[in-house]
Amino acid sequence: MKETDRSKTAQNVDEYFQGFSEEVQAVLEQVRQTIRATAPQAKEVISYQIPGYNYLGPLVYFAGFKNHCSLFVTNKQIFKIFTEELLHFKTSGTTIHFTAHKPLPSSLIQKIVQFKMRENEERDALKKQTALMKKQKPLSYK
Template sequence: MPRGYAADTVEDYLTAVPDDQRATLATVRGSLLAAIPDATEGISYQIPIFSYRGKGLLGLSAAQKHCSLHLMSPPLAKALKAEGDLSEGTLSGATLQFPNDAPLSDATVRLIVERRIAEVDAR
């Protein structure tokens, strides 16, 4: 479960997280914004949420010992795990956990974003 930080904006959230996680989360945030067409972002459930076409697509957070990308899709997490498509991080439920000092690559972020967008577009 992500640790909550008092934040009204993503910038507030990034300011509130520990220094060792701030740069990592900022890097992944940049990759998400570059990969999600017309992305919007905000705070929901005390973490940054990135939306596509008004639908929450992915979340990003800092936990005590790692950073997390919340896939917001148990079926996608299950498929990624079964297919062995992820070379970075560790899946825990529908959350991809990664080290505080090792942001996810653009390729991993793009793979996840493309798959989540396909799910949203299929609805």
């Protein structure tokens, strides 16, 4: 199966990994296991034809390509927070690029996932608070 065919037809992450070299599969599996260990309550999905995780909204996505792998973090603020740790990796938009020969450290993936979890929790709490306030009747003054 060609890489382009695989990504379009994958129904789950295991299927997505098929067709990559064993070396790339090992790196992608390491990313997957790090995310799962850091956010066990997150739901694993295929979204935008790539593996991702949702926890109170999008958490992170990752993908393999011919010459590199990517972690999609969905928030540019992460690049400001983790500037030092990301110095040796190519970044663009909300994406961190890495290779099988120079993978992202698990500790950095954990920090990014933890940051995104807190961000999603804060956003969810704000949504709930706003919804509750809309349901409450205004006080009447006599």
